[in-house]
Amino acid sequence: xxxxxxxxxxxxxxxxxxxxxxxxxxxxxxxxxxxxxxxxxxxxxxxxxxxxxxxxxxxxx
Numbered sequence: 001x002x003x004x005x006x007x008x009x010x011x012x013x014x015x016x017x018x019x020x021x022x023x024x025x026x027x028x029x030x031x032x033x034x035x036x037x038x039x040x041x042x043x044x045x046x047x048x049x050x051x052x053x054x055x056x057x058x059x060x061x
Contacts, residue, residue, distance in 0.1 A: 004047075011042035 015021050021038035022028025028035075 004043075007046045007050075008039065008043055011039045011046070014042065015039060 015035065015038055016026055019028060021030045021035045023030055023032050023035050030038075
């Protein structure tokens, strides 16, 4: 089951593990706004995939 909070957590974990858009306190050099924006974009992409999945399955079942 897809849960929005899990998607946000997964996006945050992804950026921290990759070292992309990570704030200084986590070992990077990005601003908090940059990290937040990157996580939000990742979450938005995940939401679009999820909605597409639901929409497509609604008409194929």
